[in-house]
Amino acid sequence: MNILGVIPARYGSTRLPGKPLADICGKPLIQHVYEKASSSSLGALIVATDDERIIKAVQAFNGNAVLTSEKHPNGTSRAAEVAEKMNVDYVINIQGDEPLLDPRMIDEVIHALTENEDVVSATLCAPILDKASLSNPNVVKVVKDRRDFALYFSRSPIPYMRVETALPVYEHIGIYGYRKDFLMKYVELEATPLSTAESLEQLKILEHGYSMKVVETAVTHRGPSVDTPEDLDAVRRIIGCSKE
Template sequence: MKILCVIPARYASTRLPGKPLADINGKPMIQRVYERACLAKTPAQVLVAADDERVFDAVRKCGGQAMMTAKDHATGTDRLAEVAKKYTDMDIIINVQGDEPLIEPQIIDALAAAFIEDPELNMATIKTPIEDAEKENPNNVKVVTDRNGYALYFSRSLMPYPRVDTGVPVYKHIGIYAYRRDFLLKYAVMESTPLEKTESLEQLRALENGYKIKVLETNFKFVGVDTQEDLLKVNEIYKALENV
């Protein structure tokens, strides 16, 4: 089974223009993500899907692999599908966000293992216990699963709502996905669905069409970069890691 790890990198960002090239302790963020992803053991290849030559050049300059993709993709899944169409020899496509410079390589390997263990699996993602301060923030997507670890629903709202305190934990969804290549190509051309549009959560399209999404649990803490404050926080973490 051949696994391709793809890092979609969109240059334009409302809150952080040129985000993939933002400096993190001396290296552009996209290089940090790429180097972390390359530490995973299972992918046959790690590739950045760029929409801007500046990002493409930054990856190639550090010795990484990159592919130029269309600038006008509506979603990250569309960009991922463009790559998947070209890499016909790959079985599994793992999507690592380009703004996750602290991505844990073990997460990539865990997602890959899920497909090796279950030949029928089409799609998988990650959840982690949510901090109390994050629960009411609609930017932190929540997920509930069944007893077998398959997603029941994703929402920007708090769920489950604790009308009765039974001790059921709240989980935050981490936007790292893995797909069987054939399913990804089919999923990318499905029409948007009502719940997907309402929540602005693309993964709901799969659930609304009757497909299962396996959700693996991890205790790793993720620090994605969406704001200048996030960028400063990640810089401090890298400084602590590399200046020891």
């Protein structure tokens, strides 16, 4: 059973150009992500990028990186380009802006994929515990059925609580796992109305009639992702090298 982890990493970023190379306590951000992911049960790990500067940075810490097309619409498509050329059974798409990634979450996705032949794609969720996140469109919500398959993902608060209930509201955590054969099929599917409207690529899976397993992570403490200079400062404070 061959399991490939891919970390898509673009140099261009509207809010934080050159984000993968941003320094965090003496290491580029991408190195923090790579080292965390390497502690999981992945069989192989590769950074997929469109920029030679990122290739050189990864090679400098003896990591694996490949140069991919500049034309990919998203990280999943970039990961598929790498996976297509490799003899693997499963592909895990790992976000490149998570320097505090807990490798146990990667293993949770791997377990969800490999324990049941009917699962072609999988991801994670966690209960939302603060009201601000419910209305934050950058916090993607997910509802799932009794078998823990996704019913819908949205940037809006879902489900709407018309009556008071103990039903949890879940935040989607963006680590994705795929059977390789399904990933190759998925990236060729046409864009769909809901995935376009919400700007959530995973909705394309549901709209085309396929399923995605959603596992509630057992990891209770997760660090922030990095999208802005303020996020970088927050991560530096957590790691303990902030100059503040």
